Amino acid sequence: MSAVGTQTCYRHPNRETAVSCSSCGRPICPDCMTPTPVGMRCPECSKQRTEVRTARNLTADPTLTFILIGINVIVFLAEMFGGTGLEGSGQVFREGVLFGPAVADGEVYRIITGGFLHAGILHVAFNMYMLFYLGSMMEPAIxxxxxxxxxxxxxxxxxxxxxxxxxxxxxxxxSGAVFGLIGAGVVAERSQGIGIMQSGLGMLLVINLVITFIIPNISIGGHLGGLAFGAAAGYLLLVWAPRQRAKQAGNIALGVVIAMGVAAAVGCVWAADYAVQNGALL
Incomplete structure (x- = not known):
């Protein structure tokens, strides 16, 4: 998408706009925009059934999104049958919760399993709704x-x-993973010249950040860490790779993102060890 001075919407010549359809390049005003994780589409392009994915047809095949939701729901049901709560009363909760001393003691798997456990039905319901909303747009696109x-x-x-x-x-x-998806979507839209408040993702990010800092018992580190890594990974996969002419750019971006995940896992072990020996790092 490009900004071109005083161009006007191709459907509304009396309206100036700095946004163009990321598929055909025609200038479009807010009333003609269809948002997608990789840019705005004009009404015509949003109706296409080709490999150009739009917000309307991105929900066609988010298989992995459904699998992730299914795993989260099954794990939460296991928590309920075994007893759960913020105090970790159930065995499933106790064995999987992310806890620094346990990670430092060799239970590294907790850096993954903690992301599939939830502290209540509202917690899991909100996160799964967000995962469905974001995954249905992003997974078919990338x-x-x-x-x-x-x-x-x-x-x-x-x-x-x-x-x-x-x-x-x-x-x-x-929530950390969900924040990462939001960050990736915002980065992709910004790369197309879309203002952070011009689409639903920008407001979604602001609302969730406000909630993060004003409501007790919400992990600030988890949300900000997921957001930072998701935004960086999103830039590589949704912005950098599509702009490159090299055919292998997508694979290179994927490799770097995987390396980022490995680096984060190594950092988790180091941070847990440091905390046990010296107290919290930050």
């Missing part, structure tokens, strides 16, 4: 493999944020 890499890198980034800011607080939830 493919299952890249979407999976984006999701788990964001999840691990969130775990790293937890272990840096609050390693002794038992922490659960898919």
């Amino acid at each position: 493919g299952k493999l890249r979407f999976g890499a984006l999701y788990f890198t964001s999840l691990l980034g969130g775990s790293l944020g937890v272990l840096l800011l609050s390693p002794f607080a038992p922490t659960v939830g898919a």
Whole structure:
């Protein structure tokens, strides 16, 4: 998408706009925009059934999104049958919750399992709604493999944020991964010249950040860590790779995102060890 001075909407010549359809390049005003994770589409392009994915047809095949939602729901049901709560009364909760001393003691798997546990039905319901909303748009746009890499890198980034800011607080939830998806979407839209408040993602990010800082018992580190890693991964997958002429750019971006996830996992172990020996790092 490009900004071209005083161009006018091709459907409304009396309206000036700085936004163009990311598919055909025609200038479009807000009334003619169809938002997608990779830019705005004009009404005609939004109706296409080709490989150009729009917000209307992006929900066609978000298989991995449904699998992730299913795993989260099944794990939450297991929590309910075993007893759950913020105090970690159930075995499933106790064995999987992200907790710095346990990670430092060798239970590294918690940096993943903590992202599939939840502290209540509202917690899991909100996160799964957000995962469905974002995954239905992004997964068909970038493919299952890249979407999976984006999701788990964001999840691990969130775990790293937890272990840096609050390693002794038992922490659960898919929020870190969800924040990463929001960050990736916002970065992709900004690269197309779309203002942060011009689409629903910008307001969604602002609302969730406000909630993060004003409501008690919400992991600030988990949300900010997921957001940072998701935004960086989103830039590589949704912005950098599509702009390159090299055919292997997508694979290079994928490899870097996977490396980021590995680095986050290594950082989690280091942060947990440091916290046990010296106290919280931040």
